[in-house]
Amino acid sequence: MNKEVELLGRYLHILNEGRLLKNKDGFIIHASSSSVLIEDDRTLIVDTSVKDDCYNITKNLKDLGYMPEDIDIIINTHLHGDHRGCNNLFVNAEKYAHPLQIDDSSIKSVYFLNIKNVSILETPGHVPGHISVVFKNELGITIVIAGDAIPTRNNYYKWVPPRISYNPKEAIESMEKIVKIADVIIPGHDSMLVLK
Numbered sequence: 001m002n003k004e005v006e007l008l009g010r011y012l013h014i015l016n017e018g019r020l021l022k023n024k025d026g027f028i029i030h031a032s033s034s035s036v037l038i039e040d041d042r043t044l045i046v047d048t049s050v051k052d053d054c055y056n057i058t059k060n061l062k063d064l065g066y067m068p069e070d071i072d073i074i075i076n077t078h079l080h081g082d083h084r085g086c087n088n089l090f091v092n093a094e095k096y097a098h099p100l101q102i103d104d105s106s107i108k109s110v111y112f113l114n115i116k117n118v119s120i121l122e123t124p125g126h127v128p129g130h131i132s133v134v135f136k137n138e139l140g141i142t143i144v145i146a147g148d149a150i151p152t153r154n155n156y157y158k159w160v161p162p163r164i165s166y167n168p169k170e171a172i173e174s175m176e177k178i179v180k181i182a183d184v185i186i187p188g189h190d191s192m193l194v195l196k
């Protein structure tokens with residue numbers, strides 16, 4: 001295991017690394033990161049990428065000893081297609097997003113979570129009602145699963161809002177909110193970012 005991954009602690013695992021790639025025709029392929037938190041036998045997944053990644057997500061979950069039907073909760077940072085593609089795999093999970101995002105009855109609204117060490121941070125800007133998930137692990141490290149509030153490492157390094165933002169000013173404020181509390185950020189479409 002590499003040093004960076006060790007910072008995630010025992011309970012948080014990246015099932016799928018987010019990415020933005022150009023295919024041979026020059027189209028950008030969006031595929032979101034997908035992370036699972038397994039604590040006290042409660043299993044929560046944040047974002048489920050695109051359908052092409054369902055196999056990878058399932059495989060990595062199985063390696064951790066879980067099947068898709070074991071997952072209790074799915075949180076979508078927002079409901080763009082590249083963050084929810086494998087939601088249907090998790091047949092027994094309650095699915096949540098911010099009320100401003102909800103577009104179908106299979107998804108419930110979430111403002112806060114009643115799970116130890118896990119909280120929801122409202123991080124609008126890319127879209128209205130975008131949320132990030134904050135987890136303080138057993139090492140005392142605060143990890144923010146940022147979705148498209150910070151889609152790539154470069155958004156952080158260059159301090160620019162997501163290229164697609166309905167409100168760039170709000171997007172920057174959301175980035176500030178995240179950076180203020182995070183030791184580690186899991187971007188929506190990139191590998192993890194260690195700040196401290």
Ligand SMILES: [Zn+2]
Nearest residue numbers: 078080126148
């Ligand atoms: Zn998006």
